[in-house]
Amino acid sequence: ISQEENTLRELRIFLRDICAKLARNKQFFMFTKPVDIEEVPDYLEIIKEPMDLETVMSKIDKHCYICARDFLDDIDLIVRNALEYNPDKSAEDKHIRHRACSLRDKAYAFIKAEMDSDFEDTCRDIRDKR
Numbered sequence: 001i002s003q004e005e006n007t008l009r010e011l012r013i014f015l016r017d018i019c020a021k022l023a024r025n026k027q028f029f030m031f032t033k034p035v036d037i038e039e040v041p042d043y044l045e046i047i048k049e050p051m052d053l054e055t056v057m058s059k060i061d062k063h064c065y066i067c068a069r070d071f072l073d074d075i076d077l078i079v080r081n082a083l084e085y086n087p088d089k090s091a092e093d094k095h096i097r098h099r100a101c102s103l104r105d106k107a108y109a110f111i112k113a114e115m116d117s118d119f120e121d122t123c124r125d126i127r128d129k130r
């Protein structure tokens with residue numbers, strides 16, 4: 001097993017732990033699974049690239065993420081979709097926008113708290129070489 005593969009395996013373990021912690025948080029229940037088109041029939045007319053935490057977890061296992069930045073880009077996509085689909089002044093829309101911003105802040109805080117920057121630099125070097 002090359003040193004690169006060791007680094008990427010460590011990244012996957014780290015990202016699974018963070019994704020599991022986000023998905024366990026009751027606040028983020030609505031982000032844990034793809035939006036149900038039965039429940040929200042016009043969703044795919046407005047949101048062209050759906051994303052959710054279950055999909056993120058399966059992407060980790062499919063080795064889709066080579067660095068934490070790639071993972072955070074999908075978290076940002078979950079947030080952007082929620083803000084775009086729920087833009088109104090209504091209490092429900094404000095509630096989900098607040099939860100989406102909290103998801104982003106928690107994800108960034110976990111990465112910052114638990115990932116040392118030269119580990120991320122190493123991952124970026126691997127990504128840029130590919």
Ligand SMILES: Cc1noc(C)c1-c1cc(NS(=O)(=O)c2ccccc2)cc(C(=O)O)c1
Pocket residue numbers: 029030031032033034035036037039040081082085086096
């Ligand atoms: C996400 C999202 N983006 O636009 C909207 C609107 C939501 C959203 C969608 C749902 N209902 S759902 O059947 O698609 C679902 C249930 C459980 C987990 C994931 C999705 C509920 C809620 C809620 O706030 O409870 C929010």
